Amino acid sequence: MSAEEQQVSGMMSIMEHWMNQTTQIWQSMFRLLPEDIAWEPFSPKKTVERAESFQWQPDRFPMDAAVKNWQALLGSMAQPETQTSMVSALVSAPRIVTEMTDTSWKLFTDMQQLFMNQLKKVSGYMKIRDFSNFDMEAMEHLSEYYEKEFRRFITMPGIGLKKFQNEKINRMTDRFNAFQLAISEFFNLLYQPLQESAKRIQEKTTEWMDRGKMPEDPKAIYRQWIRILEELFMKLFKSENFLRSLQRTMSASIEFNTARREVFEEILNYFSLPTGRELDDVYLELYSLKKEVVKQAERQAEEPSRAERPLESKQGSRVKAESGAEIELKKDGSPFKSIESAQNTLARRRQEDRYEVVKVRGGYGLKKKSSKDTSAAAHG
Amino acid sequence: MGSRIPVDLLMEKLAESSRRAQEIAHKGPMVMLDNLNTEIATTPYDIVYKEDRVRVKHYKPPENTRNGVKTPLLIVYALINRETMLDLQPNRSVVKSFLNNGFELYIIDWGYPTKKDKYLSIDDHVNGYINRVVDFIRARHGIEKINFMGLCMGGTFGLIYSAQHPGKVKNLITTVTPSSFDTEEGLLHIWMKRLDPDPIVEAYGNMPADLMNYAFLLLNPARLMIDKYVGLLENMDDKDYVENFIRMERWIFDSPDVPGETFRQFVRDCYHENLLIQNRMVVGGKPVDLNNIRMPLLNIYARFDHLVPPGACNRLTRHVGTADAEDFCLETGHIGIFVSSKAQKEFVPKIVSWLEQRE
Numbered sequence: 001m002s003a004e005e006q007q008v009s010g011m012m013s014i015m016e017h018w019m020n021q022t023t024q025i026w027q028s029m030f031r032l033l034p035e036d037i038a039w040e041p042f043s044p045k046k047t048v049e050r051a052e053s054f055q056w057q058p059d060r061f062p063m064d065a066a067v068k069n070w071q072a073l074l075g076s077m078a079q080p081e082t083q084t085s086m087v088s089a090l091v092s093a094p095r096i097v098t099e100m101t102d103t104s105w106k107l108f109t110d111m112q113q114l115f116m117n118q119l120k121k122v123s124g125y126m127k128i129r130d131f132s133n134f135d136m137e138a139m140e141h142l143s144e145y146y147e148k149e150f151r152r153f154i155t156m157p158g159i160g161l162k163k164f165q166n167e168k169i170n171r172m173t174d175r176f177n178a179f180q181l182a183i184s185e186f187f188n189l190l191y192q193p194l195q196e197s198a199k200r201i202q203e204k205t206t207e208w209m210d211r212g213k214m215p216e217d218p219k220a221i222y223r224q225w226i227r228i229l230e231e232l233f234m235k236l237f238k239s240e241n242f243l244r245s246l247q248r249t250m251s252a253s254i255e256f257n258t259a260r261r262e263v264f265e266e267i268l269n270y271f272s273l274p275t276g277r278e279l280d281d282v283y284l285e286l287y288s289l290k291k292e293v294v295k296q297a298e299r300q301a302e303e304p305s306r307a308e309r310p311l312e313s314k315q316g317s318r319v320k321a322e323s324g325a326e327i328e329l330k331k332d333g334s335p336f337k338s339i340e341s342a343q344n345t346l347a348r349r350r351q352e353d354r355y356e357v358v359k360v361r362g363g364y365g366l367k368k369k370s371s372k373d374t375s376a377a378a379h380g
Numbered sequence: 381m382g383s384r385i386p387v388d389l390l391m392e393k394l395a396e397s398s399r400r401a402q403e404i405a406h407k408g409p410m411v412m413l414d415n416l417n418t419e420i421a422t423t424p425y426d427i428v429y430k431e432d433r434v435r436v437k438h439y440k441p442p443e444n445t446r447n448g449v450k451t452p453l454l455i456v457y458a459l460i461n462r463e464t465m466l467d468l469q470p471n472r473s474v475v476k477s478f479l480n481n482g483f484e485l486y487i488i489d490w491g492y493p494t495k496k497d498k499y500l501s502i503d504d505h506v507n508g509y510i511n512r513v514v515d516f517i518r519a520r521h522g523i524e525k526i527n528f529m530g531l532c533m534g535g536t537f538g539l540i541y542s543a544q545h546p547g548k549v550k551n552l553i554t555t556v557t558p559s560s561f562d563t564e565e566g567l568l569h570i571w572m573k574r575l576d577p578d579p580i581v582e583a584y585g586n587m588p589a590d591l592m593n594y595a596f597l598l599l600n601p602a603r604l605m606i607d608k609y610v611g612l613l614e615n616m617d618d619k620d621y622v623e624n625f626i627r628m629e630r631w632i633f634d635s636p637d638v639p640g641e642t643f644r645q646f647v648r649d650c651y652h653e654n655l656l657i658q659n660r661m662v663v664g665g666k667p668v669d670l671n672n673i674r675m676p677l678l679n680i681y682a683r684f685d686h687l688v689p690p691g692a693c694n695r696l697t698r699h700v701g702t703a704d705a706e707d708f709c710l711e712t713g714h715i716g717i718f719v720s721s722k723a724q725k726e727f728v729p730k731i732v733s734w735l736e737q738r739e
Contacts, residue, residue, distance in 0.1 A: 190601070216389040218397060222610075230602040237567050237598070243574055250575075254583040261583075279495065280585070287499040294508070 016083075019074045026070065139185040146181055168262045175256040182252035186245050193232035201225045319365070327358060327365040335363030342366060408616030416619070418626040421464040423475050425487075429516050433491030434509050436516070437463075439479055447482030448736040451527050451550055452517055455487045456510060458533035459638045460592060463487050465631050465718055466531075469624055472719050477728035486517055488534075490636065498585040498640040502649075503664035505642060506540045514541075514548050525550035525675075527735060532556050532688060532714075533646070539656065539696075540663050543672040551738050553678045553731060554696065556688045556714055560657040561650045563691035567599050572651035581640040589635035599686055628719075657699055671701035678734050679707050680727070685714040706734070 076082055154174045158166040201224060208214045215221060236242050265275040274282075317329050329335050336342035342357040342364040355366045429436035441447070457463035466487065467475040478485050488510070493500070500508075517526050528549045530538025535557025542549045563569055580587060597604050615621040655661035661668040677700055681693035690709065697705035708730055712723045 214390055216393060218390060218394050226602050226607050229606070230600065233601055234567075238570065243571075246571070247574060251579065254579045257583045276495075276585075280498075283496040284499055286496065291504075 016078055019078050023071060023074055139181075139188050143181045143185065146177060151177075165266055168259070168266060172256070172259040172263045175252070175259040179249075179252040179256040182245070182249040186249040189236065189242055189245050193229055193236055196232055197225055197229040200228050204228075319360070325367055327360060327367050328355070329360070329365050335360050335365055337363050339364055404613070404617050406617075408613075411617055411619050411622050414619065416623050416626065418623055418630060420469070420627050420630055421467045422470065423467050423473060423479070428486075428520070429513060431509060431512065433493060433497065434513075435489045435491065436513050437487045437489055439475055439483075439485040439487070441479045441482045441484065445480060445482040448732065449481070449483060449527070449739050451523065451525070451735075451739065452484040452486060452521055453478065453527040453529060453735075454514065454517060455485065456528070456530045456534035456537055457488065457490065458531055459490055459493075459505070459636070459642065460533060461631065461635055463489055463531075464634070465715070468631060468719055469627055472721060472724055474718055474724075474728060477724065478732075481728070481732045483732075484521075486513070488513060492636040493586055493639045495585050498581070500639040501641040502537070502540065502645050505639075506537050507544065507664045510537060510541050511545060511548075514545070518548065524548070527551045527553070529553040529555065529731070530557060531718075532558070535559075536646075536650070536656065539670065539673065540661070540668050542675065543668045543670055544663065544666060546672050546674055549675050551676045551678070551735055552673065553680065553734075554693075555680045556682055556685055556693065556717060557679070557696070558650070558688045558692040559696040559699075560692055561654040563689060565689035565691040566686055568595075568687055569651065569689070569692065571595070572647060575647060575651075577644040577647040581644050584637075584640070586637035586640045587643040589637050592638070593633065593635055596687075657695060659699075670696075670699045673700040674702045676704040676738050677702055677706070678731065679705065680710065680717070680730070681707070682710050682712045682714055682717045684712060684716075687714045704738075 077086070151174060154170050154177075156170075158164070158170070160166075201221065204224060205214075205221065215224075261276060265277065268275045317331050317333050319327050319329060330345075336345065336357075339357055343352075346352045346355050346357070346366065354369060356369055357364050358367045423439060425437040425439045427435050428438040455463070455466065457466070467473045470476070475485065475487070514526060514528075518524065525548055528538050528542065528551070530536070530553070532555070535554035536559065538552060538554060539557070539559060542552050561569065561572075577587075580591075584591075612622070612625050615625075649655045649661050653660075656668065657670070659667065659669045659671065677697065679693060679696050681688070681690055683690060685693075694707055694709075697707050710717055710723050710726060712720050717723050717727055
């Protein structure tokens, strides 16, 4: 028997002994459990009596299954093969720990390396060495670096329950960065004419000095500078470079705005407040409803009132409105052309207090006032 | 040594400028801290019509004024900036000039569109609000037709309205009105052709006023962002100058948003497709045929307009259905036409005499 085998055999007997002891302790503990779970005041005498009269009855307690499992586990652990494997594990533990530490450390150094590589790439994209070279090209390189390298980390797909919320926050961060890059590039472009105009006015002043034709009024130099600046701006604003940058800045601003709104909508949802999108639906509905109401009102204004519109069936000079009221027209059955002619007829007949002028299709008619109206009129 | 003389003069001027700067530095803050009168739109008016955010201001002429034009004049301003520009300061007020000529004046105040107005289209403005306002004025005065004057985008609305409702307009006046959009004269036209309005409308709902103001400032940053404020610094001790300067600032930056759908359609149909001058524009499901404009037309524009350059205005009179169409070009800019003292002497008098001849 080798030294290692002897060591294993010795440890096995210790293990076996410990497990037997543990099983016995647990068995005696369970024998002390009360027969039912109803509560009763503690009595040492009763407990001793119960312990003495305890008969193991399988399936009697809910804990029985757990005890059985425990026994099975301990039994299995008592097997020589299991004990050999456990002891081997104990022996190889330091090696495993070393391997795990090694792996973690390697992961850390790899990450560091990756980060360093990313940083190196920045200088690869930015072909500038000092600030005098910090021009449009540098801005473009920075944008390119962000788009191709850095952005991937922010736009990594999210996982888990809060996947979508996290992705929205990441998207907002990403769009904010993109907007900052675009606007920096845009402002850098706007700065170019200022720089160039300062250079040109300096050259112009030197030229004036050399020729001895320096303007007498310093404001003339300022005016000249403004003219140069204006020209340079106009040239810039028509250039493809500027138009591209303007478009990019606009798009970046809009995309950031949209991403930010999505995050705010999450917050509003959390507080059960209506979001902009939900309000938009309401606005659209209001808009459509209002349009419909206006259309209906205009249609109604064009047509005579339904209540006063005469029916097709006409009896002589009288017609019946849909409301049931009888309306009198002219003797030839046609309506009065104007309110005045209808009123004049009533005045001639001295019936102003008994009739009123109403609108009918194609003109006006006379409707008998209800007795209530007449009496109200009589009482002034 | 002869070359030294100008340098000496320059130094002398610099010393003088320095003395002047010192004087301004003393007096300027006193003026700025004084009670400045910077109110705009001070001519009294009545609100005679209200619908949603839209109001109609009615200005009555003073009694006993010469009254050569009895037909009321409706002025429709653009949706960009506000109509207060027509009454910016007491001695340079287009409104006052019209009133002194006995005009019954109505001006549409478009108000401040909010998010709920984002769906309002050109049709809602032209065949909705404007048409109802015109009907209101016609009914109020018991007349069949009114005189219509449109400014800038309001003029474009006026063209659409007059083409679709020719029976309600007696005389049409378009002022710095873009009608032909395929010109490359102004930066605005170049930029707008490249602008995709859809993402803006999707993201913001309405076209934000701040965004438009940035764009307008960018059209000439040397003048609008540097020279203008240098001018203020140089004249800070002049109360009148400061008051007028602040009035103008108040007007420029008092900018409502533009309803999203209207902005989208205006950019697409006008700046991108140039449909209006080709009689291919459709508003409210009906074509806009400029040949229907058979009433007299006076088309006023400015030679140095950087927003609506002459090339965007001066084709109109050849495309309308009336022989009584006249172009009138003023030697000024887009805003100068209404506020410069020189233009004040020409602008309103021209309109008054033109309308009087057709009354």
